Amino acid sequence: MLRSLHLFLLGFGVSPFHHCKPRSLASLPKIASLPKPALSAFPLGVFFPVSNSTSGGIFGAFRMSSAGSEPNPDADTGSAATVAPPVVHKPKVSFCQACGNPTKQIIPDGEEKVRAVCTVCGRIHYENPKMVVGCLVEHENKVLLCKRKIEPSYGLWTLPAGYLEVGESAAEGAARETLEEACAEVEILSPFAQLDIPRIGQSYIIFRARLKTPNFSPGPESLECQLFALDDIPFQSLAFSSIIVTLKMYIEDIKAGNLKFHYCTINKRPGASPSDLRGFDVDYYLHS
Numbered sequence: 001m002l003r004s005l006h007l008f009l010l011g012f013g014v015s016p017f018h019h020c021k022p023r024s025l026a027s028l029p030k031i032a033s034l035p036k037p038a039l040s041a042f043p044l045g046v047f048f049p050v051s052n053s054t055s056g057g058i059f060g061a062f063r064m065s066s067a068g069s070e071p072n073p074d075a076d077t078g079s080a081a082t083v084a085p086p087v088v089h090k091p092k093v094s095f096c097q098a099c100g101n102p103t104k105q106i107i108p109d110g111e112e113k114v115r116a117v118c119t120v121c122g123r124i125h126y127e128n129p130k131m132v133v134g135c136l137v138e139h140e141n142k143v144l145l146c147k148r149k150i151e152p153s154y155g156l157w158t159l160p161a162g163y164l165e166v167g168e169s170a171a172e173g174a175a176r177e178t179l180e181e182a183c184a185e186v187e188i189l190s191p192f193a194q195l196d197i198p199r200i201g202q203s204y205i206i207f208r209a210r211l212k213t214p215n216f217s218p219g220p221e222s223l224e225c226q227l228f229a230l231d232d233i234p235f236q237s238l239a240f241s242s243i244i245v246t247l248k249m250y251i252e253d254i255k256a257g258n259l260k261f262h263y264c265t266i267n268k269r270p271g272a273s274p275s276d277l278r279g280f281d282v283d284y285y286l287h288s
Contacts, residue, residue, distance in 0.1 A: 089201075091116035093125040129201040132242075133174040134161020135209040136192055136250060137184065142227040143247070144216060145234075146181050149223045153239035153275045159206065159246065160184075174207045182225045184216035193249060193262040195242045200268060204242045208259070230254060241266050241280040261288040 091105050096118035103116040108124055116125040136159055137144035145157040160181040164173040171188045178186050186209040195204040216225050228234070230251050238244050245266060253259045264285040272279025 089127070090114065091125065091127060093127065096121060096123055097125065098123050127201075129196075129198075129203050131164040131170070131173075132161055132202055132204045133164050133170045133177065134159045134204070134206050135174045135178045135186055135188070136206055136246065137178060137182075137186055137209050137211060138189075139211045139214065139227055142229050143233070143250070144178075144182060144184065144211070144225060144227055146218070146222040147224045147226075148221065148239055149218070150221050152273075155223065156237050156239035156275055157234055158239040158243050161204070161206070161243075170205045171207060174205070175209070178209065179219075181219045181222050182216045183219050184225075185212045186210060187212055190259075191261055192259075193246050193264075195245060195263075196265045197242065197268060198265065199270075202242075204246075206242075206246050236277070238275065240274050241268065241276075244277065245282055263287070 091103070091114060093103055093116035095101065096103055099118060099121045101118055101120040103118050103125060105114050106117050107114055108117060116127075117123070118125070135144075144160070146160050147157050148154055160178040161174070162177040162181070164170060165176075168176065175186055175188060178184050189208040189210060191205060192208045193204070193206045195206070197203070218225050233247055233251075235244065235247070238247070245264065249262050250259075262285070265283050267281045267283055269276075269279050269281075
């Protein structure tokens, strides 16, 4: 995931990659109409259960095993007992960004949460979740994954994704991240999933996309890039819970022949690593 310097360089037609074609952000991305999905038969294994409720429903709490995913036998899918404890956010701003003086953690008048408040000028420093955007790139019934060259989750596979930058739309950011991490120019097809992870303060938006040309190669943050058939996706070597959940939902949609838009929250268990297959539950699952 490259930051504002790379955006600056790209804006002037200077590529920060030796092996990636320069591209202006002004051309990212072209939004296409939603095509009818190609249907194929895939050996899917066992997937987490989905409620049949027409109002959206809820994923049953689940845990992953080396054989795939399986329902958690200790979970009551109708109660909140399986959900991780509520996140109690502790402000991380130690010094005022306006005057540089120390802050203190207090509940300001008229509010209910602890905030970082400047001890001199009284400015309240609000901390908000970060938006992560990425692409689920489809090509000939396969999806494009990148093996990470950076921490966290070095050496594990992920969809091309990263933090949204100021001044770009979510779709533009997703296409930019795909260009940076996989040197792949894509056409955005449709939003596919939004996944909120309250414990770490992140919200993911993943778009379906397709390659404009069948060309891709590792960017500076990727060890390699590869197209995977759905039954060959390395679920035991995926980098993040958000990627695991997104790909499971996508495979279920392909199996059913009906691509939907999905929303859910991912409840990380305290102390779980980003790639811990047993370190999260899925709740509040809704779909179109």
